[in-house]
Amino acid sequence: xxxxxxxxxxxxxxxxxxxEPMVQPVYDEKNKLREDVVTNGDMREELMNSAPVSxxxxxxxxxxx
Numbered sequence: 001x002x003x004x005x006x007x008x009x010x011x012x013x014x015x016x017x018x019x020e021p022m023v024q025p026v027y028d029e030k031n032k033l034r035e036d037v038v039t040n041g042d043m044r045e046e047l048m049n050s051a052p053v054s055x056x057x058x059x060x061x062x063x064x065x
Contacts (some may be wrong), residue, residue: 044057053060 048054048057048059052061
């Protein structure tokens with residue numbers, strides 16, 4: 001923990017006068033995001049079959065409280 005605090009102390013010594021904050025390190029006014037495309041379809045039945053214990057559409061887990 002002491003090393004982390006020392007590291008941040010060093011960073012705070014850097015002169016950032018006149019430096020504009022950035023949203024991300026590589027910023028060109030646009031986010032480069034891929035299209036949100038479904039590639040594997042509905043796997044509900046396969047996933048439910050892999051559960052050790054299930055009841056209809058729900059996983060059954062041990063009570064924690």
